[in-house]
Amino acid sequence: MSIVLDKVSYEYGQNTVLDAITATIDQGEFVSIIGPNGGGKTTLLKLIIGLLQPGNGTITIDGEPVHRKQQDIGYVPQVSQHDNRFPISVLDVVKTGLLTKDPLLRNKNVYDQCMQALETVGLSDAAAKPIYALSGGQKQRVLIARALAGSPSYLFLDEPTSNVDTVINEQLHQLLKKLSGQRTILLVTHDYSLVSSLSTRVFCINRHLHEHPIEDTMEEAGHDIYGNRVMRVRHDIVLNEDACFCEQHLGGHA
Amino acid sequence: MNEFFSALTSQDLPFLRYALLAGLLSSPAFGIIGTYVVVNRITSIAGAISHAALAGIGAGLYFGFNPLAGATIAALIAGLIISFITLKVNERVDSIIGMIWAVGMSIGLLFIAKSPGYQDPMSYLFGNILLIGKSDLYLLLTLDIITSIAGVILFHHIQAISFDAEFARSRGIHTDLFQIVMIMMISVTVVLMVTVVGIVMVIALLTIPAATAGLFSNRLKTIMLLATVLTALFHFAGLALSYTADSPTGATTIIIAAAVYTLSLSAVSLYRKRKFTEHAPAVSAQAAHPPESDAKTD
Numbered sequence: 001m002s003i004v005l006d007k008v009s010y011e012y013g014q015n016t017v018l019d020a021i022t023a024t025i026d027q028g029e030f031v032s033i034i035g036p037n038g039g040g041k042t043t044l045l046k047l048i049i050g051l052l053q054p055g056n057g058t059i060t061i062d063g064e065p066v067h068r069k070q071q072d073i074g075y076v077p078q079v080s081q082h083d084n085r086f087p088i089s090v091l092d093v094v095k096t097g098l099l100t101k102d103p104l105l106r107n108k109n110v111y112d113q114c115m116q117a118l119e120t121v122g123l124s125d126a127a128a129k130p131i132y133a134l135s136g137g138q139k140q141r142v143l144i145a146r147a148l149a150g151s152p153s154y155l156f157l158d159e160p161t162s163n164v165d166t167v168i169n170e171q172l173h174q175l176l177k178k179l180s181g182q183r184t185i186l187l188v189t190h191d192y193s194l195v196s197s198l199s200t201r202v203f204c205i206n207r208h209l210h211e212h213p214i215e216d217t218m219e220e221a222g223h224d225i226y227g228n229r230v231m232r233v234r235h236d237i238v239l240n241e242d243a244c245f246c247e248q249h250l251g252g253h254a
Numbered sequence: 255m256n257e258f259f260s261a262l263t264s265q266d267l268p269f270l271r272y273a274l275l276a277g278l279l280s281s282p283a284f285g286i287i288g289t290y291v292v293v294n295r296i297t298s299i300a301g302a303i304s305h306a307a308l309a310g311i312g313a314g315l316y317f318g319f320n321p322l323a324g325a326t327i328a329a330l331i332a333g334l335i336i337s338f339i340t341l342k343v344n345e346r347v348d349s350i351i352g353m354i355w356a357v358g359m360s361i362g363l364l365f366i367a368k369s370p371g372y373q374d375p376m377s378y379l380f381g382n383i384l385l386i387g388k389s390d391l392y393l394l395l396t397l398d399i400i401t402s403i404a405g406v407i408l409f410h411h412i413q414a415i416s417f418d419a420e421f422a423r424s425r426g427i428h429t430d431l432f433q434i435v436m437i438m439m440i441s442v443t444v445v446l447m448v449t450v451v452g453i454v455m456v457i458a459l460l461t462i463p464a465a466t467a468g469l470f471s472n473r474l475k476t477i478m479l480l481a482t483v484l485t486a487l488f489h490f491a492g493l494a495l496s497y498t499a500d501s502p503t504g505a506t507t508i509i510i511a512a513a514v515y516t517l518s519l520s521a522v523s524l525y526r527k528r529k530f531t532e533h534a535p536a537v538s539a540q541a542a543h544p545p546e547s548d549a550k551t552d
Contacts, residue, residue: 049424050423050424051424070425071426075421077424082417083416086293086416086417087473087477088413088417088472088473088474092413093417096413096418096422097425099410099414099422099427100425101426103407132472
């Protein structure tokens with residue numbers, strides 16, 4: 001089971017956002033996607049989910065086209081994508097994570113699955129509350145519960161820590177730690193603490209994809225602020241000159 | 255009021271029964287589709303469709319076919335054009351919607367002006383219950399059944415797409431197709447009440463009941479049900495009062511609906527303010543001594 005990108009390109013009008021991206025992500029990997037604003041991180045994620053179609057190249061998941069695997073993908077978009085005043089309860093939001101193409105098809109265990117997902121993110125008590133009554137961090141956890149409701153094999157998150165404070169950031173970190181290993185996770189982020197401690201691989205996207213070599217530095221560096229082993233992006237390897245602009249932000253550790 | 259009930263059963267005034275039936279029959283469609291319009295903030299699209307329906311009414315009068323059928327066709331065409339523009343054309347959508355709004359009315363008025371005999375556009379613009387015939391009721395019933403069944407079957411998809419269309423798309427749902435279906439349903443629903451409240455005011459009856467219901471519930475399904483009941487009540491009250499006071503039915507119905515909305519909004523605002531004031535000391539104390547649980551700190 002793997003995600004395979006073969007020479008994937010994407011253009012917005014005349015602007016080439018992604019150019020011949022090739023990569024293979026194996027089952028159970030935790031891949032962090034970092035890079036400068038406008039570098040194509042979110043575009044790459046949307047291509048893999050099937051929200052955008054590549055201009056060139058192909059993307060397969062488990063050897064099948066993306067549209068056949070969409071029901072097996074849990075997606076956490078940026079929190080700003082939805083209407084914050086929409087009249088809907090937390091439970092009903094999570095239920096949308098079990099939506100199927102056929103309007104007549106009903107899953108019998110919807111309630112149990114949704115409550116289990118809410119339990120996972122620690123919000124089962126808020127099931128009946130309207131979504132607009134929650135704080136930004138709680139909403140973010142609801143969106144993660146929605147993505148988890150269908151027990152997907154793939155979990156894709158787009159900037160999950162962009163609107164949350166440090167307390168929620170740590171809770172999300174612990175949650176992702178719990179989820180990692182059970183499923184393949186792709187995380188678009190600017191939060192390098194997440195990259196540091198959870199990732200098995202780090203992709204830097206800036207029109208091209210460059211994979212940062214990383215090494216386990218547990219022995220020399222101990223643990224990060226969350227108590228996890230620390231991975232370090234190696235900078236002793238020379239990258240292509242336009243491949244990545246992340247080094248200046250990453251410092252010694254990523 | 256007794257006078258109104260007597261008139262309802264009178265053999266000499268069938269139009270009154272037809273008007274009441276038309277209002278009651280269209281209530282479920284108005285409750286469901288009106289809620290969709292309000293929560294998706296697409297009132298201008300519904301307005302453009304309702305005004306474009308005049309083109310079909312005018313064509314019907316000019317060429318000699320049922321104006322209501324003409325209104326249905328014109329509203330569906332307007333809905334299709336708006337769907338296409340919204341989904342595919344990278345232009346200022348609001349300007350084009352405004353254009354459809356005005357051009358539809360202009361075509362309708364031109365047809366009416368050139369139709370043989372005297373045609374009063376006021377009846378279509380502001381409604382005239384005398385225009386409702388038995389055949390119109392059958393058409394209304396058919397359209398209402400289609401809209402209501404579609405609304406019930408598609409409820410979960412409507413809710414998911416309205417809340418977060420991108421996520422729904424990530425589940426493989428054809429959100430563009432659903433949005434086209436919903437705009438077509440708006441077109442049909444608008445036509446349901448054009449003869450009763452008129453093209454100009456149908457938009458108010460589509461949105462005020464749902465907006466009022468939204469003050470009392472934060473569940474989409476409940477808002478739809480409550481909006482259905484309110485539409486029926488507004489229509490009944492409007493018809494009764496306009497008959498008793500000898501006033502235009504459409505205008506009377508809209509004024510009643512707007513009055514109920516204003517009173518409801520005031521009452522709910524006062525209730526929330528009082529609730530907030532009662533909880534303020536507790537919140538202040540909490541702020542001074544923040545609790546440890548995450549639900550309260552985030």
